[in-house]
Amino acid sequence: MTRHTEDDGDAGDSNGTSEPSGWRDGGGENAGSGGCGCGEPTPGVPEAGRDEQPSIFVPDDGEVPDGGAEAASDADAVGAAERAATDGGVESASGGGESATGGTDSTELDPDAYDPVDVFPGGDLDLREGADSCYKCTSCDTSCPVAEVDDEFPGPKFQGPEQWRLKRKDDHDIDESITSCSNCMRCDDACPSSVPLSQMHNEARGQFVERQMEKLSVEYIRNRILANYRTSASLASKFPRTASFAMNFGPARWAMEKVMGIPKERDFPEFATETFREWWKARGGAQVENPDKRVAYFHGCYSNYNTPEVGKAMVRVYEHFGYEVMVPPQKCSGTPMFANGMLDDARRHAETNVENLVEAIGEGADVIASCTSCSMSLRQEYPELFDLHGIEDLAEHTFEALEYLRIHEDLEGELDAAGGLDDERAFAYHAPCHARNQGLSRQAVETFRDVDGVTMEDVGDSCSGISGTYGWKEEKYEKSMEIGAEMFEHMEDAEGEVGMTECPTCAMQMEHGTGYEIEHPLQLLEDALGA
Amino acid sequence: MAITSDVLVVGGGLAAVTAAVSAAREGADVRLVSHKASTLRQASGLIDALGYVPATEPAKPLRDGPPTAGRELDPDEWPDPEGPLADPFEGIDRLPESHPYRVVGADALREGLDLFDDLVGDAYRGGHTDRNALVPTFGGAVKPTARYPAAAEAGLASDDRPMLVVGFRSLTEYDARAFAGRLEAAGVPFDVAGAEVEFAEAFRADAKITRLAKALDHDEEIDGTPAREALAKAVSPHLHDVVDESGGVDRVERVGFPAFLGDDEGDEVRAELADRLGADVFEIPMGPPSLPGLRLEDRLFDALDAEGVRFETGNPVVGVESASDGRVEAVAVDRKGRTAPYGADAFVLATGGLVGKGLDSDREGVREPVFDLHVEQPDDRYEWFVDDAFGDQPYARFGVRPDERCRPTDADGAVEYENVFAAGGVVGGADAAREKSASGVSLATGLVAGRQAATEANQ
Numbered sequence: 001m002t003r004h005t006e007d008d009g010d011a012g013d014s015n016g017t018s019e020p021s022g023w024r025d026g027g028g029e030n031a032g033s034g035g036c037g038c039g040e041p042t043p044g045v046p047e048a049g050r051d052e053q054p055s056i057f058v059p060d061d062g063e064v065p066d067g068g069a070e071a072a073s074d075a076d077a078v079g080a081a082e083r084a085a086t087d088g089g090v091e092s093a094s095g096g097g098e099s100a101t102g103g104t105d106s107t108e109l110d111p112d113a114y115d116p117v118d119v120f121p122g123g124d125l126d127l128r129e130g131a132d133s134c135y136k137c138t139s140c141d142t143s144c145p146v147a148e149v150d151d152e153f154p155g156p157k158f159q160g161p162e163q164w165r166l167k168r169k170d171d172h173d174i175d176e177s178i179t180s181c182s183n184c185m186r187c188d189d190a191c192p193s194s195v196p197l198s199q200m201h202n203e204a205r206g207q208f209v210e211r212q213m214e215k216l217s218v219e220y221i222r223n224r225i226l227a228n229y230r231t232s233a234s235l236a237s238k239f240p241r242t243a244s245f246a247m248n249f250g251p252a253r254w255a256m257e258k259v260m261g262i263p264k265e266r267d268f269p270e271f272a273t274e275t276f277r278e279w280w281k282a283r284g285g286a287q288v289e290n291p292d293k294r295v296a297y298f299h300g301c302y303s304n305y306n307t308p309e310v311g312k313a314m315v316r317v318y319e320h321f322g323y324e325v326m327v328p329p330q331k332c333s334g335t336p337m338f339a340n341g342m343l344d345d346a347r348r349h350a351e352t353n354v355e356n357l358v359e360a361i362g363e364g365a366d367v368i369a370s371c372t373s374c375s376m377s378l379r380q381e382y383p384e385l386f387d388l389h390g391i392e393d394l395a396e397h398t399f400e401a402l403e404y405l406r407i408h409e410d411l412e413g414e415l416d417a418a419g420g421l422d423d424e425r426a427f428a429y430h431a432p433c434h435a436r437n438q439g440l441s442r443q444a445v446e447t448f449r450d451v452d453g454v455t456m457e458d459v460g461d462s463c464s465g466i467s468g469t470y471g472w473k474e475e476k477y478e479k480s481m482e483i484g485a486e487m488f489e490h491m492e493d494a495e496g497e498v499g500m501t502e503c504p505t506c507a508m509q510m511e512h513g514t515g516y517e518i519e520h521p522l523q524l525l526e527d528a529l530g531a
Numbered sequence: 532m533a534i535t536s537d538v539l540v541v542g543g544g545l546a547a548v549t550a551a552v553s554a555a556r557e558g559a560d561v562r563l564v565s566h567k568a569s570t571l572r573q574a575s576g577l578i579d580a581l582g583y584v585p586a587t588e589p590a591k592p593l594r595d596g597p598p599t600a601g602r603e604l605d606p607d608e609w610p611d612p613e614g615p616l617a618d619p620f621e622g623i624d625r626l627p628e629s630h631p632y633r634v635v636g637a638d639a640l641r642e643g644l645d646l647f648d649d650l651v652g653d654a655y656r657g658g659h660t661d662r663n664a665l666v667p668t669f670g671g672a673v674k675p676t677a678r679y680p681a682a683a684e685a686g687l688a689s690d691d692r693p694m695l696v697v698g699f700r701s702l703t704e705y706d707a708r709a710f711a712g713r714l715e716a717a718g719v720p721f722d723v724a725g726a727e728v729e730f731a732e733a734f735r736a737d738a739k740i741t742r743l744a745k746a747l748d749h750d751e752e753i754d755g756t757p758a759r760e761a762l763a764k765a766v767s768p769h770l771h772d773v774v775d776e777s778g779g780v781d782r783v784e785r786v787g788f789p790a791f792l793g794d795d796e797g798d799e800v801r802a803e804l805a806d807r808l809g810a811d812v813f814e815i816p817m818g819p820p821s822l823p824g825l826r827l828e829d830r831l832f833d834a835l836d837a838e839g840v841r842f843e844t845g846n847p848v849v850g851v852e853s854a855s856d857g858r859v860e861a862v863a864v865d866r867k868g869r870t871a872p873y874g875a876d877a878f879v880l881a882t883g884g885l886v887g888k889g890l891d892s893d894r895e896g897v898r899e900p901v902f903d904l905h906v907e908q909p910d911d912r913y914e915w916f917v918d919d920a921f922g923d924q925p926y927a928r929f930g931v932r933p934d935e936r937c938r939p940t941d942a943d944g945a946v947e948y949e950n951v952f953a954a955g956g957v958v959g960g961a962d963a964a965r966e967k968s969a970s971g972v973s974l975a976t977g978l979v980a981g982r983q984a985a986t987e988a989n990q
Binding site: 151436446 | 534564567568570572573734735737738739740741742745795819820825836841842843844845846864866867868869871887888
């Protein structure tokens with residue numbers, strides 16, 4: 001019997017309008033196997049898209065949250081309204097009682113239980129605490145790959161806490177330089193005070209795009225297309241060979257650079273002739289059933305449309321360890337949208353992802369991603385930026401694919417027993433920035449270091465420079481290559497002639513800069529285990 | 532539970548690296564887990580051992596009562612620290628008995644320094660002698676230090692050659708003329724002049740120090756001139772700025788720059804500048820973020836890799852996962868919201884002090900957040916400090932109290948966990964800022980903690 005096979009992840013763009021999303025179509029014996037269905041709530045499954053409070057990036061016009069908040073208890077509604085007044089430091093137009101600092105008027109305070117700190121109502125989404133924690137040590141600036149090559153970029157400290165303070169005043173625009181931040185999130189990792197720098201950047205970028213960016217500008221349209229890669233990829237994958245040719249057709253690329261600002265130097269990735277989801281459906285879904293060991297695979301766009309071999313490796317490796325793999329419907333993780341300030345788009349995709357992945361978690365699965373930016377997004381950026389029901393649950397249950405096996409399985413023992421590779425192979429490994437931030441920068445090196453026949457060399461801690469869509473912009477291309485130069489050099493110096501990384505866009509950059517073929521650690525793991 | 536090792540080191544600074552390497556050299560399988568990017572990048576890159584022996588008692592006894600009872604006390608009643616010491620080892624006996632050096636012994640410091648010399652190779656100087664060197668720091672002070680980067684060598688204060696110090700308007704925290712003035716006021720045995728030159732003006736007004744270093748590394752063109760040449764050209768008009776006591780003008784023999792002369796290619800950048808200027812070139816260690824610190828971090832983490840130590844940064848250790856019979860079996864590592872157990876036979880805690888956040892404090896008390904170890908402190912918060920800012924501040928010595936094997940002890944002096952060892956800033960008893968002993972304490976306790984953890988794990 002097979003389950004979780006229906007390939008409906010490419011359903012229409014607006015959530016839940018068309019196809020049923022019942023991906024548990026095979027087994028009627030499952031509890032609640034009617035699926036989440038459109039419009040019909042399943043008990044215990046959170047509904048998507050119903051905010052409990054407004055998200056922080058949406059300009060607050062003094063609206064008191066409606067919809068979801070009305071349904072909530074009075075206490076919740078009051079809490080939400082208070083937060084709405086202070087979130088992001090935007091003053092409420094209707095709130096005559098609010099002070100300029102975002103605090104509530106003292107008349108609202110209960111004089112009997114007055115505490116000075118009540119003047120500054122907090123709340124999960126208030127970034128004041130983060131701004132206050134910054135003591136200007138500039139560790140973030142030192143670790144910023146963009147500031148290292150770009151004289152015009154004022155650095156993460158300015159973009160985060162300093163700009164956050166500035167924009168608390170109504171008449172202060174967000175500095176345009178926020179669009180030069182590549183969202184590599186290295187500043188988060190560097191900050192000794194745990195200032196939520198990337199959260200502040202995402203928020204500021206969202207506000208900039210929302211309020212200050214010309215929506216008819218070429219830049220906006222280009223960014224929107226880049227950010228919504230999934231949409232283009234979905235279309236292209238209908239005619240993969242034609243698309244691969246057309247996208248890299250010289251005169252077309254020249255035109256794209258001139259009209260859209262997409263650098264002609266870049267090669268568009270090839271589209272697979274069979275997407276991962278098509279393969280998954282054709283193979284009849286999961287080959288292993290195991291109610292005790294289940295994972296829901298978040299494949300992301302790239303391993304679906306471009307490198308399905310990564311997804312296949314993930315499935316085979318996990319089945320080798322006896323896991324039942326689920327492949328819930330899903331959209332883009334939102335990473336390219338965060339990086340382009342397209343938070344409305346990201347939120348729409350997040351709603352679908354949270355809904356479907358939380359449902360899988362309800363069935364005992366942990367969520368596994370093979371792209372480190374995807375896992376970063378589900379784990380950290382979602383709960384930082386959105387307030388969807390179940391989002392914390394998803395964050396807690398999300399892991400990177402290799403990370404999960406290292407925690408739950410005796411991977412080294414298994415690799416030892418498998419006896420290594422038949423032929424010697426050497427790899428130049430680059431740790432993506434988003435792997436670094438999850439503490440995963442060394443996992444591939446460690447995992448394969450002792451495997452017979454494998455030479456794994458870490459090419460150092462420089463950023464690859466492409467940062468998702470960043471290196472896909474004509475005006476950023478040179479900088480992107482400048483940042484990546486160190487990595488290219490180290491790759492050339494390494495023994496291996498094959499590159500390795502978890503991040504699809506880092507892989508593009510590695511290939512672009514060195515001409516090397518690039519693999520994902522899961523592919524090597526598949527080979528080494530004979531899975 | 533699959534993430535296990537013989538020894539798990541918690542932390543990412545000098546003490547953690549020292550502990551990890553010394554445990555690995557005892558044959559243990561070692562893993563190092565650090566929450567954030569290493570604090571080494573905040574450090575000056577200077578390795579001090581013991582520069583001063585500060586007084587722990589005021590010259591005149593305070594009147595009865597807790598330390599703050601001396602509110603009216605004249606700060607001058609505190610005697611000056613003894614030093615700068617020429618030899619860090621000869622001062623150890625005069626430190627308080629609870630000082631980490633007294634607890635682990637002077638040999639631990641000596642061996643810790645040897646280990647450091649071995650790990651950094653020719654990038655550092657000072658290993659040929661027990662004596663402290665006097666290295667000028669960017670505030671214009673002269674710091675007694677045991678080891679210093681090769682890049683700082685030509686700047687030693689004991690050298691009597693005339694010196695030019697170069698500054699840049701855009702580096703606001705660094706004023707070359709004030710620096711030169713303070714050095715002269717400190718009585719250095721040479722003539723010194725400071726000059727502000729135009730070079731960094733080619734970059735944005737608040738250019739990052741890494742931006743300048745990269746430009747020099749790659750010899751980028753600045754307004755059509757390669758960066759190294761442009762910098763040398765900016766400096767050369769000032770090579771005769773030094774005026775000696777008799778009014779004569781000397782050509783300087785050495786030129787000091789803020790520490791941004793390249794990152795990966797630092798040696799090459801300095802050599803080329805020296806060649807163009809006809810004078811030795813050196814770097815003056817600066818405050819954080821510091822390139823000497825970053826370079827040291829790179830070197831030490833490469834050394835970890837070479838020693839076979841596994842390491843990861845990005846996730847904090849948040850507490851003990853399981854413990855029994857006075858032993859810890861696993862700690863909990865927070866992986867973006869969910870904790871994962873990391874098991875080991877022995878653990879080294881090297882998370883730093885109050886600044887490094889290995890100790891946590893609020894109005895109620897000071898805590899060690901990972902193992903919840905005992906931190907010795909007066910119950911009354913007003914006894915944590917004394918009024919004289921430069922006096923013997925009790926809070927400066929807060930930390931866990933180790934036994935001679937570096938195992939933290941409870942309030943009664945009994946070992947808390949048989950297999951937990953502590954090293955570096957989290958260890959109390961030293962007033963590192965006044966003594967100039969932070970690196971030495973890290974090296975000495977790191978060495979002992981790492982070795983003892985390996986011994987414990989091998990049992």
